[in-house]
Amino acid sequence: MGFWVITPSNEFKSGGPMKRELTSHVGPTSLTMFLGTHYIGDDIVLGIGDGEYWKKVLGPVFIYLNSSPKRGDLRALWDDAKAQAQNEVSRWPYSFPKSPDFPKAGDRGSVTGRLLVRDRFVSNDDMPAGMAYVGLAAPGQPGSWATECKGYQFWTTADSCGSFTIGNVRAGVYNLYAWVPGVLGDYMYTCHVTVTPGCAIDLGDLVFSPPRSGPTLWEIGVPDRTAAEFFVPDVDPKYANRLFLHKDKYRQYGLWERYAELYPDGDPVFTVGQSDHSRDWFFAHVTRKVSNGYVPTTRQIRFSLDRVVADGTYTLRIALAAAQMSRLQVLVNGGGARRGGVRFTTPEFGGGNAIARHGIHGGQWSFEFPIRGYLLQEGENSISITQLRAFGEFLGVMYDYIRLEGPPGSWRDPTRGA
Structure with a gap:
């Protein structure tokens, strides 16, 4: 029998797309870490001030059990679990939660745009930020998403032309952040992005000038x-x-x-x-x-x-x-x-x-x-x-x-x- 923890969305987890976490302990014990500090340390510890109001919906997380007619066929269990995970991702956000704090698909918005890299020591033209990681997180500073844990984060990967779409975003006020594999530094769109239910925001072309002093x-x-x-x-x-x-x-x-x-x-x-x-x-x-x-x-x-x-x-x-x-x-x-x-x-x-x-x-x-x-x-x-x-x-x-x-x-x- 297979026992699997499937997390169809990471929107409620801390630290963005690069955050590593533990998934199991010996015993065996399966884990789903919502606010873990592993691989980051105290910089990502949740701090709630005296009298501060804070609420966050964690989950839902899907626990999946499967079996194979062929005893000991672990590959079949693994392949079936991966297929089930894709199915759960396609169903997000789930429609069954009754809590008013969990918005359904119609109560969420989307943000699109295109990210370009401007580095005149590399090219005379702006370059498409292909495969860039682009996300919405709480307002902060460039790179602050990596230690942010109070709010929600929504990330996607740009295509080869730098175009991106971030869907199923909860209503709220965010900064848009990005980083590009192969390019040093962090990008942040300086204006706040306000997402409302049902909105479709197009930010157009955004230009990232990475840190650079000379050739x-x-x-x-x-x-x-x-x-x-x-x-x-x-x-x-x-x-x-x-x-x-x-x-x-x-x-x-x-x-x-x-x-x-x-x-x-x-x-x-x-x-x-x-x-x-x-x-x-x-x-x-x-x-x-x-x-x-x-x-x-x-x-x-x-x-x-x-x-x-x-x-x-x-x-x-x-x-x-x-x-x-x-x-x-x-x-x-x-x-x-x-x-x-x-x-x-x-x-x-x-x-x-x-x-x-x-x-x-x-x-x-x-x-x-x-x-x-x-x-x-x-x-x-x-x-x-x-x-x-x-x-x-x-x-x-x-x-x-x-x-x-x-x-x-x-x-x-x-x-x-x-």
Whole structure:
């Protein structure tokens, strides 16, 4: 017999489309987490103020039991459950709930539009935000949907042209948010979107200008809010889960121990233009166990510059896919007296515990570090990133994307004349 928890809509869940959650405990126990903090941490804890009125409809959730005439045919149970899940999604919003707090289809609205990306360092024309995640959530700031839990959220995926339709939206006041796989940053439509029963709102063309200070000199990874493109090692055979030996390899216990086993003599160096992030960049920046304790580890990036604009400002962007009680220190060319090297140190951040929970992403964090041109040199340069906090094996970060940008004036559009 199969026992399945089917959630036909995530509109009542916290944290938007990237929010990961637990679905089971040993026992076995099936879970449906409405307001969970896993993979995010305290930033998504529901806070209700003294005297504050709050109400939220959680569910309905469908519990489905099935069986197969052929005993032990688990594939048949799984395929049948997936078909049932699609059927439940097509029936949302359900018509049977009697509560006035659960609006039926006729009492909801829709929002349509088209999202474009404007990055003149990539293209002279606005580009369609193909496969963008576009959603409505409580009014806030760009990216605030990822830790929002009091209200409802409604998300869809744009088509290859950037066009989107968000249907079955509860009446209310929202901001429209978006992010685009392959593009750094968060978009937010600055005007509030007021949805009323039966409305069909067309927002037309919306333009997202992602964070950018200058041309890309080099980049590591893909800005997709996960660390999946980086090197995930094979699991220690004594911990192996056979379900994930070839797919989703990060879903294995003990991968944090593999770093020191693979690099026993020191931290590896990533050389731009020679190294391959899928082979040479360990997916999690973890600590190293030494004797009975742990020590920080460092990611060193070496790169060459043909020319340097001494009076210009370069920009280092670091996007993280997860973090646990971390503090990053960034050193440029050693950070010492040599050419006036510079260091940056972040505050402590992160509580998602994705490393311990066999994840590949949690909460998103982005940092921007300005680097004066005179701190760099023609020829070889280095940037070192150290995760300073090291009192346990689960502290660390997962990188999403790293990019070094040159000063704006150092770039000349090759499609235009001099």
